[in-house]
Amino acid sequence: xxRLKILNLPAIRRFPTYLHILKRLDTSDMEYVSTAELIxxxxxxxxxxxxxxxxxxxxxxxxRGYPLKALINAIESYLGWNKDDEAFLIGSGALGHALLGYExxxxxxxxxxxxxxxxxxxxxxxxxxKPVFSMTKLENLTARMGIRIALLxxxxxEAQQVADQLVEAGIKAIWNFTAQELDLPEGVICHNENLMSxxxxxxxxMKSHFxx
Amino acid sequence: xxRLKILNLPAIRRFPTYLHILKRLDTSDMEYVSTAELIxxxxxxxxxxxxxxxxxxxxxxxxRGYPLKALINAIESYLGWNKDDEAFLIGSGALGHALLGYExxxxxxxxxxxxxxxxxxxxxxxxxxKPVFSMTKLENLTARMGIRIALLxxxxxEAQQVADQLVEAGIKAIWNFTAQELDLPEGVICHNENLMSxxxxxxxxMKSHFxx
DNA sequence: TAGATTGTTAATCGATTAACAATC
DNA sequence: TAGATTGTTAATCGATTAACAATC
Numbered sequence: 212x213x214r215l216k217i218l219n220l221p222a223i224r225r226f227p228t229y230l231h232i233l234k235r236l237d238t239s240d241m242e243y244v245s246t247a248e249l250i251x252x253x254x255x256x257x258x259x260x261x262x263x264x265x266x267x268x269x270x271x272x273x274x275r276g277y278p279l280k281a282l283i284n285a286i287e288s289y290l291g292w293n294k295d296d297e298a299f300l301i302g303s304g305a306l307g308h309a310l311l312g313y314e315x316x317x318x319x320x321x322x323x324x325x326x327x328x329x330x331x332x333x334x335x336x337x338x339x340x341k342p343v344f345s346m347t348k349l350e351n352l353t354a355r356m357g358i359r360i361a362l363l364x365x366x367x368x369e370a371q372q373v374a375d376q377l378v379e380a381g382i383k384a385i386w387n388f389t390a391q392e393l394d395l396p397e398g399v400i401c402h403n404e405n406l407m408s409x410x411x412x413x414x415x416x417m418k419s420h421f422x423x
Numbered sequence: 424x425x426r427l428k429i430l431n432l433p434a435i436r437r438f439p440t441y442l443h444i445l446k447r448l449d450t451s452d453m454e455y456v457s458t459a460e461l462i463x464x465x466x467x468x469x470x471x472x473x474x475x476x477x478x479x480x481x482x483x484x485x486x487r488g489y490p491l492k493a494l495i496n497a498i499e500s501y502l503g504w505n506k507d508d509e510a511f512l513i514g515s516g517a518l519g520h521a522l523l524g525y526e527x528x529x530x531x532x533x534x535x536x537x538x539x540x541x542x543x544x545x546x547x548x549x550x551x552x553k554p555v556f557s558m559t560k561l562e563n564l565t566a567r568m569g570i571r572i573a574l575l576x577x578x579x580x581e582a583q584q585v586a587d588q589l590v591e592a593g594i595k596a597i598w599n600f601t602a603q604e605l606d607l608p609e610g611v612i613c614h615n616e617n618l619m620s621x622x623x624x625x626x627x628x629m630k631s632h633f634x635x
Numbered sequence: 636t637a638g639a640t641t642g643t644t645a646a647t648c649g650a651t652t653a654a655c656a657a658t659c
Numbered sequence: 660t661a662g663a664t665t666g667t668t669a670a671t672c673g674a675t676t677a678a679c680a681a682t683c
Contacts, residue, residue: 219674223627227619231579231602245640252604256676261641273640273682290623291630305551309521315602319622339517359633367443384629390443390527392464400632402625406616407439410531411502413614415435417596418503420612421571431650457664468652473665485658485664 222263226286228253229260233283245276292319299358299382300326301373302365303333303343306388310362312339323362325352329369346373350380359383367391434475438498440465441472445495457488504531511570511594512538513585514577515545515555518600522574524551535574537564541581558585562592571595579603 232251236244246257264277267289271277287293295317300307303326310316311326326343328334334345344352352358361382365373370391377385378399385401387393393401444463448456458469476489479497483489499505507529512519515538522528523538538555540546546557556564564570573594577585582603589597590611599605600616607613 218627220624221674223623224617224620227602227617227623228604231619232604247640252606258642258677259675262643262675265642271641273642274638275683276640290626292626296629305521305524308524309517312517312520315619316622319619320626321622360629384625384632386625390439392440394464400628402621402628404618404621405436405439407443407527407531408436409614409616410528410533411435411439412432413596413598414502414504414532415430416612416614417508417572420596433650459664470653470666471651474651474667477666483665485666486662487659488664 218263218266222266223290225260225263226290229263230283230286233279233286237279237283241279243272243276244279244282246271248276290319295320295322296360297322297324297356297358298360298362298386299324299349299353300341300362300364301328301346301349301377302326302363302369303328303330303338304364304366307362307364308338310364310388311341321360324356324358329365346376349376353380353382360386362386362388364388430475430478434478435502437472437475438502441475442495442498445491445498449491449495453491455484455488456491456494458483460488502531507532507534508572509534509536509568509570510572510574510598511536511561511565512553512574512576513540513558513561513589514538514575514581515540515542515550516576516578519574519576520550522576522600523553533572536568536570541577558588561588565592565594572598574598574600576600 229249232249233244236248246260249260250257261271264271267285269277269282269285298321300311300323303311307326311323316323323341325341326338327346327349328343329346331345333343336343359382361377363370363374363377363385367389370387370389371393374385374393374395378396383399385393385395385399386404387401388404390407392403395401441461444461445456448460458472461472462469473483476483479501481489481494481497510533512523512535515523519538523535528535535553537553538550539558539561540555541558543557545555548555571594573589575582575586575589575597579601582599582601583605586597586605586607590608595611597605597607597611597613598616599613602619604615605613
């Protein structure tokens with residue numbers, strides 16, 4: 212089996228949108244879907260969808276479109292959303308709290324199985340049915356449960372120090388929800404979630420829209 | 424005064440990162456900062472920072488760098504983060520709950536002043552000090568308080584219908600946290616927050632990293 | 636066959652980087 | 660003056676779109 216080429220990032224970001232639309236269509240008895248139907252409210256050209264799908268090795272049928280169910284499976288399997296991965300969440304403040312209650316992650320293969328917090332008064336409790344442990348238990352539980360993934364939701368000024376603990380405990384992939392860029396060793400990957408970057412775009416759009 | 428050119432989106436997304444680094448540096452008595460210092464852990468070239476700043480009309484001083492405080496002010500004012508805007512949040516589920524408790528928005532000029540929920544049992548209560556109102560009060564309060572901005576955090580299958588209500592009530596800018604693409608009239612702008620797109624990128628990175 | 640849709644190649648567009656000039 | 664840093668122009672790179680060929 213030849214290694215699937217890593218697609219361009221913009222294409223990867225579009226796949227969840229395709230999936231969302233495809234799954235809505237999948238409730239009817241539709242068998243094939245054309246890119247013209249898929250493009251829906253999206254503001255780019257339908258040919259780009261064909262390019263994206265071709266990158267996944269998918270074939271359409273002229274005059275019909277793409278087989279709907281096969282398309283859904285192919286995208287989910289490309290993203291790895293058909294297999295579960297367990298993760299820890301670190302920092303149970305407002306954002307961490309929300310992410311613990313967010314079913315959309317587990318629907319997409321990312322199961323948050325426990326939270327950790329340095330505030331001992333929170334430990335021992337449960338949030339959305341998931342236990343909250345003391346940070347002192349992190350290393351032990353990471354090893355015992357074989358966890359490789361962590362969602363980092365602590366205040367930014369603690370982020371680097373906590374990230375160091377995660378690395379020490381054996382975590383290999385960090386989804387960083389803080390504004391702090393992390394310094395990590397080889398072999399540990401990081402994905403920065405930048406909500407403030409997104410707010411910046413929204414702010415500029417609004418400034419120009421309201422023009423004040 | 425000539426209208427500031429709308430910069431490219433990637434540049435806008437970088438500004439909050441610059442701000443974060445600049446504000447950390449601002450606690451020392453540093454007066455000037457060079458792009459070499461700013462580039463820190465970022466994985467692009469320092470010349471891009473100069474391009475971004477030039478786009479804002481900022482001038483640096485050869486051999487010294489950019490005046491730190493002026494830089495912070497210029498970026499904040501470009502983003503409109505030095506002026507407050509009031510907003511409503513719609514849907515007080517897990518995510519909505521978190522965003523209500525998230526101080527980072529109000530630090531950047533976006534003040535969420537109230538929440539709305541169609542679940543009447545939640546109405547009348549407070550979350551993070553902000554009142555939760557019934558959806559039936561939306562139109563009246565939007566007009567009375569002169570609110571133009573809404574954060575949409577309802578389940579995706581209600582999103583379009585609630586968006587229609589928002590438009591009806593007079594909302595002009597929607598930050599859409601649902602996966603549903605919205606169909607909106609002219610004069611109402613929408614900014615899609617796509618957490619699942621971000622998860623997709625993280626998932627693909629992990630797949631390639633763990634290579635399984 | 637005609638027509639609708641996919642598939643591919645070339646052109647365009649925009650963002651980033653490289654090379655170098657300008658300035659204090 | 661020499662050297663460090665900003666500033667600018669040209670080259671490169673990558674993603675999107677346009678044009679058209681292929682296919683059922």
